[in-house]
Amino acid sequence: MPEGARGIVAFAHGSGSGRLSPRNNYVARALRQAGLATLLLDLLTPQEEADRGNVFDIPLLASRLTAATDWLAGQPQLSGLVPGYFGASTRAGAALMAAAEPGSPVAAVVSRGGRPDLALDWIPDVRAPTLLLVGSLDGPVIDMNRTALAALATEKRLVIVEGAGHLFEEPGTLDRVIEEAANWFQTHLTPDRA
Numbered sequence: 001m002p003e004g005a006r007g008i009v010a011f012a013h014g015s016g017s018g019r020l021s022p023r024n025n026y027v028a029r030a031l032r033q034a035g036l037a038t039l040l041l042d043l044l045t046p047q048e049e050a051d052r053g054n055v056f057d058i059p060l061l062a063s064r065l066t067a068a069t070d071w072l073a074g075q076p077q078l079s080g081l082v083p084g085y086f087g088a089s090t091r092a093g094a095a096l097m098a099a100a101e102p103g104s105p106v107a108a109v110v111s112r113g114g115r116p117d118l119a120l121d122w123i124p125d126v127r128a129p130t131l132l133l134v135g136s137l138d139g140p141v142i143d144m145n146r147t148a149l150a151a152l153a154t155e156k157r158l159v160i161v162e163g164a165g166h167l168f169e170e171p172g173t174l175d176r177v178i179e180e181a182a183n184w185f186q187t188h189l190t191p192d193r194a
Contacts, residue, residue: 001037001078007107007189008037008072008081012065012091023026023167027086027178032133034182037081038188041068043091058118061094082174082189084108084128086181089166093118096148100125108188110181113138116148123148129155133177135164155174157184 001008009031013024028038042065048054054061065085070080083106087095092114099106100122110131116123116132130152132145142160149158159180164173 001081002032002035005035005037006191007185008039008078008080009084009086009110009185009189010039010041010065010068010072012043012061012085012087013040013096023174025100026174027181029187030175030178031086031182034186036084036182036185037078039068039072043094046140055090056118058090058097060091061091061098062101062119065094065098066104069105071097073104080191082107083190084110084185086110086112087114088112090115090118092116095124096126096130099128104128106192108185110183111145112177113141113168114148115141115144117130117144120148120151123151124153125157126152127154129184129188130160131180132156133180134158134160135168135173136160136162137165137170141166154193181190 009152031038043061044054069083085095092111095109096119099109106128109128112133134142134145161173161176163170168174
């Protein structure tokens, strides 16, 4: 948590990735440098992750993210921070479902290469401003995100990152994600907007 942070971003990592992933830590470090606190956690245990059914169990994953958000609110040193979600791949669906819960305190969602189609039933209930980031080389996922964008009834934006594949491994593409995400969170994770 950087000094003066007003918001905290909880990460919902894609399957096969977790809190120790170099890519996730790179993004989290950059968000901290932008003045945002971060929480990296694994939504499944290693045993649960081995069951492929759990990877797509959006209600289970969303419930874990909601529990983590509740835990954050109960920590005296963190309770004043406005929460946001950074979801990737299948876990972006879980972030959107958790943000759709009635009374959710989440003030912003960023989806990177997300599968919002896994949460389409809940997307109309999301009230948090939502940024969808998709690589231009990630064809089917672009269409899934366009469908989700149309279903969102909140402030929303779709950014297609030129030259990026699903994992944003191409030079400069992850930095573009960081820039867009940091701007979105800095704008929306403020006490007066929560």
